[in-house]
Amino acid sequence: MEVNVVTKRRINKTFLLFLFLNFLVLFVLWGIYLCFAQIDLKGDRNITLNYKEKYKEKGYNASRFGKSINNEVKVKGKVNSDKLGTYEVVYEVPGLFGKKVVRTIEVVDNEKPNIIIDATKKIYLCPGSKYVKEEVQVRDNYDGDISKKLVIESDDKKVTYSVKDSSGNKTKVVRDIVYEDKTSPVISLNGDRFNYVFLNEGYNDSGAVANDNCEGDISNKIVVSNKVNINSVGSYEVIYTVSDSSGNTASISRTVRVSERNKAGTVYLTFDDGPQWGTTDKILDILKEEGVEATFFVTNKGPDELIKRMYDEGHTVALHTASHNYATVYASVDSYFNDLNSVKARVKRITGYDATIIRFPGGSSNTISRNYSVGIMSTLTKEVVNRGYKYYDWNISSGDAAGGPAPTPTQIKNNVVNALRKDRINMVLMHDIKTYTRDALRDIIRFGKDNGYTFEKITMDTTMVKQRVNN
Ligand SMILES: [Zn+2]
Structure with missing residues (x-):
């Protein structure tokens, strides 16, 4: 028994020592661990x-x-x-x-590339036609333009656009195909938008042409409504209408104005560059006293009051441009019309009427415009008519705008009366900002009356007097 007890105690002691050593090791390890950051x-x-x-x-x-x-x-x-x-x-x-x-x-990069196309819009194809691949742009946030990577596949019913960027992000767009022509034909006039013809003389309509996106030239399908009565003075519309097989229509019209031929021997007195106090008002006085109507090509200068008077006293208020500055007016077609619209607005404000009679600064034959825009007069002379204006140059110059020494009123009168002719209309260029013109006017009128001429103002029925275009 003794032995056993001793043995048991020794075992217990050994076990405790073992435990102690274990704890010691753990403690040291923990200590070392604590030393680490x-x-x-x-x-x-x-x-x-x-x-x-x-x-x-x-x-x-x-x-x-x-x-x-x-x-x-x-x-x-x-x-x-x-x-x-x-x-x-x-x-x-x-x-x-x-x-x-x-x-x-x-x-x-997990952003999908962007196929720049309106996926909600169906593709309308002409009946019987096939889809032709379009140019479609693709932009990726990382790769940039990857339009070339776009794959376009199509069958009878749909077109599928798919693309993958360098990170594997995919975009796919599907658009349905509809076989239907939704586009109107394009119709355009042969000849001018505005035609001016004489009473009882012939009118030949120059027609129109029409093109359709699906059917090509369909000019033969144009229906013309032509109510021009050559035997009656007035303005007429000729309307051209066309429909394609799918019922899309387009129309365009032409205005034909029938007027009496201007009588040979008529004198049109025209005054440019005004109005101006001291001259225009006196000229208006003389015209009133002589019972003659004339035409004033006004600018944005001078008093409104005189423009009002011109209008109220029955003269034609016509447009000469707002600035009369060649560099501005002839800089471009847009620039010309901006300037013209400015003076047109002025006349409208003062008189309430839309002036459509014009004279180009320097006349349509001027070459000074070439300094600002080559060929502009060729364009403008057509374009103004296209927009419903009539322009008037002259066939008699009073010589009141020439450089050099100032002419006398007698010289101005002689320049005019010596050029008057009975076998044509006489379009006389004068300037109502010149004293010698003012002072020659009564004598010119008296001469005309004494020699059987009649005086008229320009109207939309007056035949255009055009000089040769040189630019
Ligand atoms: Zn002028």
Whole structure:
């Protein structure tokens, strides 16, 4: 029994020693462990960033023996979210009991490419035709223009557009095909938009042409409504209408004005560049006293009052451009019409009427416009008529605008009366801003009356007097 007891005690002692040593080892290991620095990252260890998405450093907590040692941590590594790839940020406490922790950041492109097409719009094809591949643009946030990667597939019913960017993001657009012509034909006039013809003389309509997207030339399908009565003075519309097989229609019209032929021997007194106090008002007085109507091509200068008077006293208020500045007026077609519209608006404001009779500064034959725009007079002379205006040059110049020494009223009178002819209409160029013209006017009128001429103002029924276009 004794022996057994002793043995038991020895075993117990050995076991306790064993336990003690184990605890000692663990204790020492724990102590060593505590000597190492600890780094806890804030936020995730593995982060996925979208292309161009800014990387935000969330930080860390570093400690040893429970005390913060954040100031000992060295952080290395940069994330460039403008470039796809995997980046590392390393947090390290250096030294024997240091520590190193790595955070991984992956920059990825997960945005789909953009096929620039309206997917909601159906594709309308001409009945019986086949789909022809279009040019379609594709833009990707990362790859840029990847239009060339677009795959277009079609069958009878639909077109499928698909594309994949370099990161494998896919876009697919499907558009349905409808066999239906939804586009109207295009109809256009042969000849001028406005035609001016004489009473009881012939009128030949020059017709129109029509083209359809599906059927081509369908001019033979044009229906013309022509109510021109050559035997009656007035304005008439000729209307051309066309329909394609799918019922899309288009129409266009032409205005034909029938007027009496201007009588040979008629004198049209025309005054440019006004109005102006001291001359225009006196000229209006003389015209009133002599019972003669004339035409004034006005600008934006001078008093409104005189334009009002011209209108009220039965003269034709016509347009000469607002600025009369060649550099502005003849800079371009748009510039011309802007300037013309300005004076047109002025006349409308003062008189309430839409002036459509015009004279080009320098006349249609001027060459000065070439300094500002080559060929502009060729364009303008057609375009003004196209827009419903009539323009008037002259066949008699009073000589009141020439350079050099000022002419006398007698010279002005002689220039005019010596050029008057009975076998044509006489379109006389004068300027109501000149005193010698003002002072010659009564004698010119008296001469005309005494010699069997009649005086008229220009109207839309007056035949255009055109000079040769030189630019
Ligand atoms: Zn002028």
